[in-house]
Amino acid sequence: xxxxxxxxLDVANQxxxxxxxxxxxxxxxxxxxxxxxxxxxxxxxxxxxLWYPVYNGTTSIVNCGTxxxxxxxxxxxxxxxxxxxxxxxxxxxxIVAKNDVADxxxxxxxxxxxxxxxxxxxxxxxNAGIFVLGTWQYFVVTFDRFLATNQIKHYKNGVAIGTNIRxxxxxxxxxxxxxxxxxxxGRTFDGNLPLLRLYxxxxxxxQIRARYHSTRWLFGSPT
Numbered sequence: 001x002x003x004x005x006x007x008x009l010d011v012a013n014q015x016x017x018x019x020x021x022x023x024x025x026x027x028x029x030x031x032x033x034x035x036x037x038x039x040x041x042x043x044x045x046x047x048x049x050l051w052y053p054v055y056n057g058t059t060s061i062v063n064c065g066t067x068x069x070x071x072x073x074x075x076x077x078x079x080x081x082x083x084x085x086x087x088x089x090x091x092x093x094x095i096v097a098k099n100d101v102a103d104x105x106x107x108x109x110x111x112x113x114x115x116x117x118x119x120x121x122x123x124x125x126x127n128a129g130i131f132v133l134g135t136w137q138y139f140v141v142t143f144d145r146f147l148a149t150n151q152i153k154h155y156k157n158g159v160a161i162g163t164n165i166r167x168x169x170x171x172x173x174x175x176x177x178x179x180x181x182x183x184x185x186g187r188t189f190d191g192n193l194p195l196l197r198l199y200x201x202x203x204x205x206x207q208i209r210a211r212y213h214s215t216r217w218l219f220g221s222p223t
Contacts, residue, residue, distance in 0.1 A: 105182065
């Protein structure tokens with residue numbers, strides 16, 4: 001499957017040039033799930049010129065709407081470069097969420113510094129000690145309910161860091177998908193979230209390694 005065709009969200013990134021819009025976060029997927037930005041600013045890496053969105057930990061949010069393409073049920077990949085200043089509001093700032101009470105959400109977990117995905121309020125987390133503050137990290141989580149075992153897989157910097165088992169589909173609702181917050185009650189992320197991507201299938205380990213190595217130079221090539 002083409003990586004591009006499987007994308008349902010591919011938020012804007014820009015290296016060099018003028019600062020991007022603070023009104024609309026552009027989605028480069030074929031579905032056009034542009035996000036309305038509230039209290040999100042931009043900063044730029046001096047070394048590579050990459051512009052990245054900054055979430056303030058209290059009021060920042062990007063609302064990407066309720067397009068049916070975001071109502072994912074059988075398989076998903078969430079991919080993000082993450083730089084967290086703190087763990088965010090309530091020590092659980094959402095990287096991306098379609099309301100974890102009835103859909104899916106991806107976030108750091110304060111209890112043991114893991115990172116996890118929620119499906120309908122059920123938590124599936126990586127190994128402990130993975131989520132580190134104050135550094136650029138590349139995280140990916142995949143789910144495919146048709147796999148025989150280990151349907152949920154976690155990765156950091158292109159390397160597998162844990163697995164979980166779940167057989168059920170992802171519940172769906174009419175909730176909007178948000179970046180950096182949870183629309184329903186607020187769990188605001190505190191830090192930077194460039195190059196966020198969502199896919200409607202599970203990327204393979206080889207595809208994840210390739211994605212990491214094709215983008216890590218933008219962040220000083222972390223190992």
